[in-house]
Amino acid sequence: MAPSTSPRLAYLGPEGTYTHQAAWDRFRDTVHYTPYASIQDTFNSLSSENPFAVIPLENSTYGSVTESYSVLQSRRFEKDAYVRGVTSLAISHCLTVRKGTKMGDIKRVMSHEQALGQCQGFLSRCLPNAELIRTPSTAAAAQALLNDDERPRESAAICSSICSIAFEDLEILQEGVQDDVSNRTRFMILASSASVPLPRSHESDPSAFRGLLRLSAPQGCRDEGLSVLELLTALDLRVMKIDRRAKICASPFHDEYIVEVTKKRADSTNLVNGISKLTWEKEIQGAIDRVRDLGGEVCVLGLW
Numbered sequence: 001m002a003p004s005t006s007p008r009l010a011y012l013g014p015e016g017t018y019t020h021q022a023a024w025d026r027f028r029d030t031v032h033y034t035p036y037a038s039i040q041d042t043f044n045s046l047s048s049e050n051p052f053a054v055i056p057l058e059n060s061t062y063g064s065v066t067e068s069y070s071v072l073q074s075r076r077f078e079k080d081a082y083v084r085g086v087t088s089l090a091i092s093h094c095l096t097v098r099k100g101t102k103m104g105d106i107k108r109v110m111s112h113e114q115a116l117g118q119c120q121g122f123l124s125r126c127l128p129n130a131e132l133i134r135t136p137s138t139a140a141a142a143q144a145l146l147n148d149d150e151r152p153r154e155s156a157a158i159c160s161s162i163c164s165i166a167f168e169d170l171e172i173l174q175e176g177v178q179d180d181v182s183n184r185t186r187f188m189i190l191a192s193s194a195s196v197p198l199p200r201s202h203e204s205d206p207s208a209f210r211g212l213l214r215l216s217a218p219q220g221c222r223d224e225g226l227s228v229l230e231l232l233t234a235l236d237l238r239v240m241k242i243d244r245r246a247k248i249c250a251s252p253f254h255d256e257y258i259v260e261v262t263k264k265r266a267d268s269t270n271l272v273n274g275i276s277k278l279t280w281e282k283e284i285q286g287a288i289d290r291v292r293d294l295g296g297e298v299c300v301l302g303l304w
């Protein structure tokens, strides 16, 4: 257990979610873990007293976690939060039931929307008539299964083996039910500021600097404003990922882009092509200036 002076870390709970596992892999016993019922609540908890949080970002099979992107789009993010790193976890799902339930008994399957999406091939092959019910997390689905005393043998949850083993009344009916064996999810490490020292600090990616930026053209008619390509060209950085999101504002169909950028780090063996942290920060500032000179809007969501 972490000493009482350890900083607090919020995660999408309850205990046993993949987010919990990803946070544990990264921080071990250096923080106090506090579960929250949703991604939004996890983010909302960030403050100087609760300086760290972990939320999912994207999955290799099912794509971006939409609730987390809503968090990245919120105006509160730019004031009170900063992405300080990313960590990734292999995801292997189990079809879990109350003990004694058979495949033929299952009428509904509960899980987080991402997990249902990652298992859609299995679900349509093996449980084509089952009703699919979204829960705030995979571990919340396992708990709902335990609490369902009215129809205990008609439901199943898709969750991790940790959840299935932790609760005595549950058992795994089938392991590895995700459609892709190399299924992985990336999680963001958030902090209440860019400078609060990270516990158990180590580089998320020792070979490259990374950053997450939010870009948009000025409000107005989409057809007449700056094009996406003009915004990206002005950045002049190596862009690894772009998410287009609708911006809620007065002019309809006005988009925002959440862009992940990267640059190789300098190390003792690679001083020619790589760069230092200071140079990376200067490059980001240069990119911001170029986008703003064009009339575009840009916000740094995190650098690591």
Ligand SMILES: O=C(O)C(=O)C[C@]1(C(=O)O)C=C[C@@H](O)C=C1
Residues within 6 Å of the ligand: 012, 016, 017, 018, 019, 020, 056, 059, 065, 091, 112, 114, 115, 136, 137, 138, 139, 185
């Ligand atoms: O429900 C959980 O266990 C989570 O941690 C959330 C989440 C996600 O949102 O992507 C994390 C990893 C898996 O991809 C499935 C669900």
